[in-house]
Amino acid sequence: MKIAVVAANGKEGQLVVKEAVKRGHDVTAVVRGENKSEAQHAIIKDLFDLTAADLVGFDVVVDAAGAWTPDTLHVIPDAAKHLSDVLAGSDVRLIVVGGAGSLFVNKEHTVALEDTPDFPDAYKPVSAAHGEALAHLRTLSDVKWTYISPAADFQAEGARTGSYELAGEEFTANAEGQSFISYADYAIAVVDEAESAKHVGERISVYTK
Known part of the structure; x- marks a missing residue:
């Protein structure tokens, strides 16, 4: 399978690349500068400059673009919009x-979840940016998209346990009432979906049991 990972130099992007390469897939990193991931190939290009011609021949494109600062949060929905337009x-x-x-x-x-009283104010801007991306995808009928929500506690440095639980549109916690998943285990879920194509046109969520 040919997989392109956009923002492959990011923390999640690198782990998705690593998981896909480990499983024997042909992976291309889409990065603005030097490829720092384990991808076998690279497209050195800003994601907003990508064209349909750049992505011809791929089976899956993973949008791993992220942002945290107020002046860059627009990248999250803009990336989903641009890539869906291209594809x-x-x-x-x-x-x-x-x-x-x-x-x-x-x-x-x-x-x-973001509407509940206990949702941290500090996370509301990034949550809104991700929500805007999802809302746009839901309007599309000509793009084979899948949106994967992580657990509430999305742990960048968390260990790879090798497993995860799959859920749907509703917030789900484990038996101890906790909602967390590591970036590494989330990457497993991304590659599983890339291989199976079981949730095209859907939002799914993943968490650690």
């Missing part, structure tokens, strides 16, 4: 590394 009408699947704040906390799907 529209093609058979290339788009998997987006998403956020947890938009997960629903009620069965009616009217209240999201």
Whole structure:
């Protein structure tokens, strides 16, 4: 399988590349400068300069673009929008590394985690940016997208346990009432979805049991 990982030099991007290469896939890093990931190939280009021609022949494109500062948060929804525009009408699947704040906390799907009183104010801007990306994807019928929300506690330095639990649109905690997953285990879920294509046109979520 041919997989392109956008923002492959980032923390999650590097782990997705590592997991995919480990499984024997042909992986291309899309990076603005030197490729620091384990990808066998690289497209040295700003993601917003990518064209349909750049991504022809890939089975899956992973959008791992992230941002944290107020002046860069727009990159999160803008990346999803640009990549979906580029891939529209093609058979290339788009998997987006998403956020947890938009997960629903009620069965009616009217209240999201980010709307609850205990959701930290500091995380609301980045949560809103991820939510905007998801809202855009939901409007599309000509893109084979999948949006994967991590658990609430998304641990960059967390250990790779080698497993995860799959959930849907609703916020889900483990038996101890905790919601967490490491970047490394999240990468496993991304590559699993790349291989299976079981959730095209859906948002799914993952957490550690």
